[in-house]
Amino acid sequence: MLTFYNEQHAQHAGHTQRVEGVLSELGRRGLGQIVTPHGVPLMALERTHAPRYLHFLRTAWSEWSAAGKAPAPAVATQWPVRTFRTDIEPADLAARLGLYSMDAATAITAGTWTAAKTGADCAVNAAHALRVGERASFALTQPPGHLAGADFCGGGCYLNNAALAAQHLLDDGMARVAILDLDYHHGNGAQGIFYERAEVLCLSIHADPRHAFPWFSGHADETGGAAGAGCNVNLPLAPGAGAADWFAALETACLRLNMYRPEALVVALGGNIFSGEAHGGFGLQAGDFLRAGERLAWLGLPTTFVLEGGSPLRELGTNIVNVLEGFDCAQV
Numbered sequence: 658m659l660t661f662y663n664e665q666h667a668q669h670a671g672h673t674q675r676v677e678g679v680l681s682e683l684g685r686r687g688l689g690q691i692v693t694p695h696g697v698p699l700m701a702l703e704r705t706h707a708p709r710y711l712h713f714l715r716t717a718w719s720e721w722s723a724a725g726k727a728p729a730p731a732v733a734t735q736w737p738v739r740t741f742r743t744d745i746e747p748a749d750l751a752a753r754l755g756l757y758s759m760d761a762a763t764a765i766t767a768g769t770w771t772a773a774k775t776g777a778d779c780a781v782n783a784a785h786a787l788r789v790g791e792r793a794s795f796a797l798t799q800p801p802g803h804l805a806g807a808d809f810c811g812g813g814c815y816l817n818n819a820a821l822a823a824q825h826l827l828d829d830g831m832a833r834v835a836i837l838d839l840d841y842h843h844g845n846g847a848q849g850i851f852y853e854r855a856e857v858l859c860l861s862i863h864a865d866p867r868h869a870f871p872w873f874s875g876h877a878d879e880t881g882g883a884a885g886a887g888c889n890v891n892l893p894l895a896p897g898a899g900a901a902d903w904f905a906a907l908e909t910a911c912l913r914l915n916m917y918r919p920e921a922l923v924v925a926l927g928g929n930i931f932s933g934e935a936h937g938g939f940g941l942q943a944g945d946f947l948r949a950g951e952r953l954a955w956l957g958l959p960t961t962f963v964l965e966g967g968s969p970l971r972e973l974g975t976n977i978v979n980v981l982e983g984f985d986c987a988q989v
Contacts, residue, residue, distance in 0.1 A: 658689035658690075658791070658792070658794060658795060658981060658984075659689060659692055659786050659794045659795070660683060660689055660690065660691045660794070660796075661693075661782045661786075661794065661796050661797065662676075662680065662691050662692070662779070662797045662798075663676070663694070663775045663776050663778075663796075663798035664693075664775070665768065665771050665772040665775045665776075666772055666799045667768045667773070667800050669800065671968075672799035672800055675799055675967060675973060676797055676798070676964070678973050678974030679973070679974045679977050680797060681974060682974035682975055682977070683797075683978055686978060686982065688985060689985070691797075692782075694775070694778040694779045694781075694782035695778065696778050697777065697781045697782070699711065701825065702774075702777055702816065702821065704821075704824045704828060705817060705820050705821050705824045705850060706805075706808065706817070707807050707808035709746060710757055710809070714765070714770050714773065714810070714815060714816075715770050717750065717753070717765045718731065718765055718767055718770065720750050721750060721765070722767075728766075728767075730764035731750070731754055731765040731766070732754065732761055732763075732764045732765075733751075733755040733757075733758040733760070733761055734754075734755065735751065735752065736755040737755065737756060756809075757808060757810060758809055758811060759804075759811030759812070760811050762812070762813065763811050763812065763813055763814070763815070765810075769800075770815075772799070773802075773815035775798070776796070776798035776799065776816065776818055777802075777816045777818060777821050779796040779818070780796045780798065780819070780821045780822040780825075780961075780963055782796075783795060783796040783822060783962075784821075784825040784826050784829075784923070785825060785829065786961075787826065787921050787959040787961060788826070788830075792960075793959070793961070793962070793981075793984060793985065794961045794962070795962045795963075795964070795981060796962070796963045796964065797964055798818060798963070798964055799964065800813055800814060801813060801840075801927075801964070802814045802815070802816050802817045802818035802819060802821075802846065802925075802963070803818075803838055803844045803845075803846050803927075803965050803966075804844075804871060805817045805846045806846050806849045806850065807850050811871070812871060813966065814846065817846040817850060818925075818963045819836050819844070819923050819924075819925040819965075820846060820847045820850045820851070822961050822963060823835075823847070823851075823857050823923045826920070826921050826923075827856055831920040832856060833856055833857075833858070833917065833918065833919045833920055834857050834919050834922075834923065835858040835859075835914055835917060835919040835923070835958075836851075836858070836859050836923045836924075837860045837861075837862075837910055837914070837923070837924050837953075838861035838862070838863065838924075838927075839862055839907075839924060839925065839926055839930065839949070840861075840863065840925060840927025840929060840930070840965045840967075841863060841927055841930050842863055842864065842869065842870055842871060842929075843861050843863040843871055843874055843875025844859065844861040844925055845871050845874035845875060847859045847925070848861065848875075848889055849874075851885060851889075852879075852881055852885055852889055853882045853884055854884060854885045854888070855884045855885050855888050857888065858888050858913070858914070858917045858919060859881075859888065859889045860890040860891075860892070860910045860913060860914070861875060861891050862892045862894065862906045862907060862910060863891070864893065864894060864896075864898075865893040865894060865895050866893060868895075868896050875891050875893055876891060876893065888917075890910065890913050892909060892910060894906060898939055899939060899940040900941050900942070900945055903930065903939040904945075904948075907949065908952075911952065911953075911955075914958075919958065920958075920959075921959045921960070921961070922956065922958040922960045922961070923961045924953065924960060924961070924962045925965050926962050926963060926964055926965060926977060926980060927966050928964075928966070928967025928968070928972075928973035928976055929967040929968060941976070943972070943976060943979055946975075946976045946977075946979035946983065947979045947980070947983035949980055950979065950980035950981060950983025950985075951983040951984065951986070951987045953980075953983075953984055954983070954984040954985075955987060
């Protein structure tokens with residue numbers, strides 16, 4: 658298994674702790690080879706994200722600094738809610754921060770673009786590794802990406818690494834790809850990006866959005882639209898759901914994957930589903946992560962794993978690497 662490692666972790670100390678915890682555990686077990694990604698052209702990102710949004714991410718900090726507001730982070734405080742227009746970009750930076758963000762918790766600082774872009778490089782490189790014969794690859798990157806949409810950031814996510822990986826596989830000749838989101842929070846980003854497209858099956862196992870962020874996305878009746886009807890599968894779990902419920906949902910997802918018959922799988926892998934996570938988690942223990950990785954291996958698909966969120970706890974590195982080891986050691 659090749660691991661594509663992102664040394665840039667933006668401004669959040671938790672990002673660095675997540676990556677270093679996983680990296681240390683990979684080294685301790687000697688699992689696979691760790692490589693630095695090659696940079697990918699901006700055009701590759703434009704296949705998934707709106708060009709004007711990418712321009713905003715690249716230039717927002719410079720504009721914020723030129724206005725004399727640095728070193729304070731740039732954070733949105735106003736948003737274009739229902740009936741407001743979003744097709745015309747405001748000249749005012751404060752307004753654009755709201756246009757391109759879904760919350761007030763996703764700041765832009767001096768390192769944001771570099772970290773997000775390098776993470777996207779990791780994801781695209783990891784996907785490409787499948788096309789040159791690797792059975793599995795892992796994008797060890799922060800900040801996370803699965804909450805970022807085509808033209809907005811949110812939940813600490815700026816570029817949607819899982820969606821970028823899937824799109825690269827399509828651009829590189831595959832006809833059908835699947836994304837399986839295994840994070841406590843709904844994978845709203847990939848859902849929105851591929852909702853009306855049939856060539857990507859999006860599945861997400863997550864906490865019921867009536868009780869958990871991102872609140873407004875991830876219900877079971879969101880099944881895709883237009884050409885993508887039936888190609889979006891949400892498996893929300895009610896408060897109090899435990900490991901047995903989570904594995905039942907995973908089995909449902911695997912059955913849907915077998916029916917769809919994709920050529921490759923992208924797994925958005927969060928570390929916030931074990932017991933002890935501040936959000937509650939689903940009570941998975943260390944051995945459960947090994948079991949999950951083994952079950953994914955039995956799908957028999959070339960698979961790219963992308964690191965998402967999770968508390969920067971000691972257990973996170975162990976749990977994430979357990980999934981990778983379970984997958985790597987499965988006899989299929």
